[in-house]
Amino acid sequence: MSDAELRDFFQRYIDALNAHEFDRMTEFVHDEVIMNGSPVKRDDVIAAQKGHVDAVPDFTWRVKDLAIDGDRVAARLFNKGTPAKEWFGVPPTGTTVEYAEYAFHKVRDGRFYEMNYLIDAQAVQRQLAA
Numbered sequence: 568m569s570d571a572e573l574r575d576f577f578q579r580y581i582d583a584l585n586a587h588e589f590d591r592m593t594e595f596v597h598d599e600v601i602m603n604g605s606p607v608k609r610d611d612v613i614a615a616q617k618g619h620v621d622a623v624p625d626f627t628w629r630v631k632d633l634a635i636d637g638d639r640v641a642a643r644l645f646n647k648g649t650p651a652k653e654w655f656g657v658p659p660t661g662t663t664v665e666y667a668e669y670a671f672h673k674v675r676d677g678r679f680y681e682m683n684y685l686i687d688a689q690a691v692q693r694q695l696a697a
Contacts, residue, residue, distance in 0.1 A: 568674060570635040577633060577640050585627050587620050589613045601681040612682065623648035638675060644668040650695065655688050657695040664694040
């Protein structure tokens with residue numbers, strides 16, 4: 568994929584996440600993928616995504632920076648939402664949180680085969696505890 572195609576692919580992935588269209592993940596994620604260093608099934612990826620939205624129904628991902636290098640996509644995102652259930656070990660308080668996520672994914676044959684991400688869970692906990 569060209570850089571432009573990878574940018575478009577990643578934005579379509581983010582759009583599907585924001586629409587909470589997790590059934591579309593077959594377009595973006597291989598059946599088996601390495602996630603944060605561990606082999607998992609696409610269903611595991613979907614379960615993690617659904618878990619966020621279950622706890623935070625208005626959860627959104629917003630791309631702030633995106634870099635492409637060959638088959639690699641690196642993104643700095645800001646995620647935002649108001650938890651309705653316990654999340655990251657903190658009960659809901661009605662507070663809307665926004666925090667950074669750093670994603671480093673690899674694409675092969677038009678889909679992610681490796682997905683790595685880091686979120687600032689401590690920032691979430693601090694915002695919810697305030």
